[in-house]
Amino acid sequence: MDVVRRNNVTVTGNPHGPVVVLAHGFGCDQNMWRLTVPALARDHRIVLFDYVGSGRSEPSAFSEERYGTLDGYARDVVEVCEALDLRDAVFVGHSVSAMIGVLAADAAPERIGALVMVAPSPRYIDDDGYRGGFTARDIDELLESLESNYLGWSSAMAPVIMGNPDRPELGEELENSFCATDPEMARVFARTTFLSDSRDDLKKVRVPTLVLECTDDVIAPREVGAFVHDAIAGSTLVTLEATGHCPHLSAPDATNAAITRFLAALR
Amino acid sequence: MMCRIGQQPEPQDAGGGRTSDAVFAALLEDSAEELYEFAPCGYLSTLMDGTIAKINRTLLDWLGLEREAVVGRMRFTDLLTVGGKLYHETHFAPLLRMRGEISGIALEIKQADGGRIPVLASSAVKHGSTGEPLLIRTTLFDARDRRAYEAELLRGRKAAEEARKRAEADRARLQEALAVLQQSLLPDSLPTVPGVEAAAYYHTASPDRLGGDFYDVFPVDGKRFAFFLGDVCGKGPEAAALTSLTRYTLRAAALHDPDPVAALTTLNKVLHERYAGSGDPRYCTAVFGTIEPDAATGEAAIHLASGGHPPVLVLRADGTAGYLPTPGGLLVGVLPDARFATAGTTLAPGDTLLLYTDGLTEARVGEDRTSLYGDDGLLRFATGHAGRSPHALIRALTGLLDGFGDGLDDDTALLALGVPTSSSLSSATRSH
Incomplete structure (x- = not known):
């Protein structure tokens, strides 16, 4: 299948600039970067995409087997890079995508030349001597939350998300539902994300890395940011004055400034 | 509020x-x-x-x-x-x-x-x-009440989903059982008949339903082979039971007396006795015949009888084809004493006898699928393939059936018996 179509790839910004790939995390899609793109567009070629199972990706490309592991999502990243023949791209990943970027950079080192990890967490569940912030029971609760927000989705959103090229009037509706995801696929992504343990993968990082954490993040507490920073030799840690798990939305200026600074230092 | x-x-x-x-x-x-x-x-x-x-x-x-x-x-x-x-x-x-x-x-x-x-x-x-x-x-x-209600809906949805999966598994199992049963109603392969080439094909209209068409070829004595092909009324398990009874009755009757009228008469008695008083009268149409190859002449003599079945076709080596009429033969099993029509012919090298059920001639064709393929259509097709070997003929007919698409909604059985033109060994296989 055409990867560009499959992952709903969008390319924008300066066609002659260095490439920045912006990768969304669990819960939404490439629209999450709405406030980031304008800050980077002048000097960078920006690649946006939706993971299979999210946003407006091709639903038929989804398989529980592939997307039941973070490697499956990392293959999406590598395949998008290959489809556009990207080299030395800067991969900016939010939340679980930060870890997916680590796996992708390891799998295709010629494609990814630097990492920006926005609110990363290599493991969400507490472990011996490690505080991820959650218990296994908490994760079950999240899966229940997904389930209880299921009913509204399936009737109203399914036809929109499934793509209706013959019905342009659905476009407006889509505008209001861009983060809607097939609950079955969201469930797989949630399980894969929150039950993952990628702590050992951090040691594989060989590229310049910026770790962005928030002062007050429910999902990735500061211990986790410090853990990631410690595990990746030579990485830079920036703590953003921001509440919540999405600093690119809640504190876009500070987030964009940190990313821009990092990009400038790479040149 | x-x-x-x-x-x-x-x-x-x-x-x-x-x-x-x-x-x-x-x-x-x-x-x-x-x-x-x-x-x-x-x-x-x-x-x-x-x-x-x-x-x-x-x-x-x-x-x-x-x-x-x-x-x-x-x-x-x-x-x-x-x-x-x-x-x-x-x-x-x-x-x-x-x-x-x-x-x-x-x-x-x-x-x-x-x-x-x-x-x-x-x-x-x-x-x-x-x-x-x-x-x-x-x-x-x-949202306590509403969520309880939604939880019920989700439970219902899950139960329905599980029921659907179970039903699909049951259906697959049933189809498997039906396929095995269907196979038992037909020969695994056709026997080798010296000096004769035989080919057959069976089209199943629905994997869910047992069909009611049947055919067989088997030796009856040192010289002759018997063959039959027919169609029982109805579909499903009752039809399958009737098919089974018919097949084994004809085989047994032919061993006792291979004369075509005698075999059909025995079948008629058995079916009438079994079904006439049952409140569920059932019958079949059938062509029963014998083929006797003559090694000296290289020809094969055909004697057959028909009970209410469409006439068989003879395709000649010279490129002509024609029906072998068997008018007036009665349905088998309806009356206590039935009359059957007989016919005979001789197959020379390159000639082929074709038996078929009416699924073929009653296939709906045309743009709107309203007209029937018909006897004339079949005769034209047969004429176009006259002189071909039984296997080639059955392959061509299989292609014809495939081309009918959903216009073909009945089971169809085909049996072709022919005398090869060369001294090449006859083979006996059945295509699926």
């Missing part, structure tokens, strides 16, 4: 009388402040970072918390269960940031005593005069 602040009911009728005046007076006592505090839903205003700035009494009561412990001290997410917090961070907050409002999201709030209340949350961002976001207003509705 609507949940709005500061709206006052408008008097509908100035002359409404004393009672309604009193009602309105009472309503006017319901100040905006009172309405806010004791509304039948929870109200919450937070700063953009989620810090709670204002909360109504109703929500405090649900939470079991005092205002002092909440305002300026807790964030909206602190009121939620952990699963709700995760959902808030990954879905609710990003959407609210980008759209400025979000509605009807199912969350659960934690009560001080450890209980939980499912709520439906809606939020809207209030913007300042220059468009900067100032605060978030959130309304929470008690």
Whole structure:
């Protein structure tokens, strides 16, 4: 299948600039970067995409087997890079995508030349001597939350998300539902994300890395940011004055400034 | 119940009388402040970072918390269960940031005593005069009843999904059993008949239903082979039972007396005896015949009888074809004494005898699938293939059947017997 179509790839910004790939995390899609793109567009070629199972990706490309592991999502990243023949791209990943970027950079080192990890967490569940912030029971609760927000989705959103090229009037509706995801696929992504343990993968990082954490993040507490920073030799840690798990939305200026600074230092 | 602040009911009728005046007076006592505090839903205003700035009494009561412990001290997410917090961070907050409002999201709030209340949350961002976001207003509705109902729906949905999966598995098992049974009604392969080439094909119209067509070829003595092909009335298990009875009766009868009329007469007696008094009269049509190859001449003599079955076709080596008429033969099993029509021919090298069931001639063809393929259509097709070997003929007919698509809605059996032109060994196989 055409990867560009499959992952709903969008390319924008300066066609002659260095490439920045912006990768969304669990819960939404490439629209999450709405406030980031304008800050980077002048000097960078920006690649946006939706993971299979999210946003407006091709639903038929989804398989529980592939997307039941973070490697499956990392293959999406590598395949998008290959489809556009990207080299030395800067991969900016939010939340679980930060870890997916680590796996992708390891799998295709010629494609990814630097990492920006926005609110990363290599493991969400507490472990011996490690505080991820959650218990296994908490994760079950999240899966229940997904389930209880299921009913509204399936009737109203399914036809929109499934793509209706013959019905342009659905476009407006889509505008209001861009983060809607097939609950079955969201469930797989949630399980894969929150039950993952990628702590050992951090040691594989060989590229310049910026770790962005928030002062007050429910999902990735500061211990986790410090853990990631410690595990990746030579990485830079920036703590953003921001509440919540999405600093690119809640504190876009500070987030964009940190990313821009990092990009400038790479040149 | 609507949940709005500061709206006052408008008097509908100035002359409404004393009672309604009193009602309105009472309503006017319901100040905006009172309405806010004791509304039948929870109200919450937070700063953009989620810090709670204002909360109504109703929500405090649900939470079991005092205002002092909440305002300026807790964030909206602190009121939620952990699963709700995760959902808030990954879905609710990003959407609210980008759209400025979000509605009807199912969350659960934690009560001080450890209980939980499912709520439906809606939020809207209030913007300042220059468009900067100032605060978030959130309304929470008690959704205990609704969520219980939704849980029922989800349970129902899951049960239906499981039932569907079970039904599919059952159906697959049944189809497998039917396929095995169907195979038992037909020969695995055709026997080798010296000096004769034989080929057959069976088309099943529906994998769910046992078909009622049958055929067979088998040796009866040192010189002759018997063959038959027919069609029982109906479909499904009853038809399959009838097919089975018919097949084994004809085989046994032919061993006793291979004369075609004798074999069909025996079958007629057996079917009539079995079904006439059963209240479920059943019958079949069949062609039964013998083929006797003559090694000296290289020809094969055909003797056959028909009980109500469409006439067989003879395709000659010279490129002609024609029906071998068997008029007046009665359906087998209907009457205690039935008459059957006989016919005979000799197959020279390159000649082929074709037996078929009416699924072929009654296939619906044409743009709108209203006309039948018919005897004439079949004769034209056969003429076009006259001189071909039985295997080549059956292959061509299989292609014809495939081309009918959904115009072919009945089972169809085909049996071709021919004398090869060369001295090449005859083969006996059945195509599927």
